[in-house]
Amino acid sequence: MPRQRTAGTEPATFMVMRTPRTVDIEITARCNLRCRYCYFFQNPDVEYRDLPTDEWLAFFDELGALGVMDVILAGGEPFLRDDLRALLEGVVRNRMRFSLLSNGSLIDDGIAAFLSGTGRCDHVQVSVDGSRAEIHDACRGTGSFDGAIRGIRTLQRHRVNVAVRLTIHRHNVDDLENIAHLLLEELGLPGFSTNAAGYLGACRLNAMDVLLNSRERQEAMATLLRLAEKYDGRISANAGPLAEGRMWRRMEEARAQGEPPIPGRGRLTACGCPGKKIAVRADGVIVPCSMLPHIELGRIHRDPLGEVWRHSPEMNRLRGRHAIPLTGFEFCAGCSYIPYCTGNCPGLAYTLTGRVDHPSPDACLRRYLAEGGTIV
């Protein structure tokens, strides 16, 4: 696994596995919904087409030979693929586990029983953005809430792990408490994760109507921090208001007390994915991450994945971000949070600034405070 050897202000050394542990696969470019903040659609660099079954099965054979441990099948909506069972049998045959990212609406008893029967399904992640249809459907379309809840209940009946993702936006920021109640108490899920709509894909076209402003972001942070305490350990986040609320509290504490640099901070150290995972678009193009679909590293069947993983200049350049100090960016000039900051998501950095090797303005604490936000 990647080891970041950091101490004080020493540059990070990024250790990379010999082969990826996980591969994110956009198994289809089709979806039955058109969510207003979808990161997947409306990317000008992406060719939206599907590969046939045999091409994916041959690719899974390659992943098996590389010792890949798990694949995450997303899209688009993976349950739209008529050949999903055959594809998952290919995953299982190659000694891998799998997860699926879904809107839930196409999950029926037949496919749920199949997933359960494989014994290899880590979870199905279903998106739920509201405690009732009026709120959930505001960005996802009429009928999508009922479909999601029906899908969750179907999976639960067949004892398939359900991992709900709540994406926070302007239309549900006042509904977070009700959503937590629905998911954790009414549906009895063990937990759920949160993030926020980001300036990616289709969201760029609807940003004013979808993205949180500073006041809403602050409200979301306060509510989620409170709920995370109430539902001890059952609400998680790697990005979005809950993650920011926790990180920014820590950064402000460190700055106020004049602490030494936090190990692994002060450089573009977010995120660690290029050390352990890689992604493939629905058209078979290998990319570093689904959030960086424009960086084409190769194409499956033409370029061996192991070679791309180890030797792609673009992949290694992305890994090299960890050595780039934030002090070198005009954007960060004079910022007292630099020793405690990671520069945040490279995908958002690219869509917001046109540069991957740049801090993301989206999760900039100084900018958030300048816009009137406060640390909660």
Place this chain on the structure above:
Amino acid sequence: MNPTDRPIANPVVVLREEFDDWAVLFNPDTADAVGTNPVGVAVWKRMDGKRCLGEIVSEIRDGFEDVPEAALEEITAFVDKLSESGFVGYELKHSR
């Protein structure tokens, strides 16, 4: 586990060799993973149901420098641990 036992690596388990010759053994049926050093990797690759544990240890002694005196006990403990978690099995002897 006895030195005459002939362990068999569970064929569903994936050996992922990582940097510095260390490795991860991953059982996709249970999602369990075990990290192991280069000696453990060498032991794993020899658990074919044909070699007994004593033979495996002997080969390890021939192939590695500075193998400790207690190698048999240590390797036995390693294989026992793998056996308990389903990574390793043995051929059963049926009585007729």
